[in-house]
Amino acid sequence: MEILMAIVIGILFTSAVYLMLSKSLLRIIIGTGLLSHGAHLLLLTISGLKEGAPPLLGEHAPSYVDPLPQALILTAIVISFGVTSFFLVLAYRAYQELGTDNVDQMRGNEGND
Known part of the structure; x- marks a missing residue:
């Protein structure tokens, strides 16, 4: 199972870096979400992908799952949701003001592409 998760993580990181290197602001935001x-x-x-009982008081199970990584991930999900929503509002305002979502045109650099 760890091999499959490593492959999925690699695909997510690869696609996130690819999207973050593009010139479109919306693709950059999607890339940060994937990252x-x-x-x-x-x-x-x-x-560790372990199988065991949830860490509840009063139960006598032979093995428990550590709740700390799950709590850290839940906190990170909430923070990344807030940052992503802030990026989306910022991109929307930039598009309203400048009329484009191309990063080079926002800087004032006209590309010769």
Whole structure:
């Protein structure tokens, strides 16, 4: 299972870097979202994909799952949602003001592409 997760994480990181290197602001925002999802899966995979009982008080199970990585990932999901929504509002305002989502045109550099 770890091999499959490593492949999925690699695909997410690769596609995120590809999107973040583009000139479109919307693609950059989608790339940062994919990068954060890849980081969440990486944290979950590093913590170990174990099977066991949930860590509840009063139960006597032979093995428990560590709740700390899940709490860290949940916090990271909330933070990445806030950052992504801020980026989307910022991109919308930039598009309203400048009329483009091309990063080179926002800087004032006219590309010869």
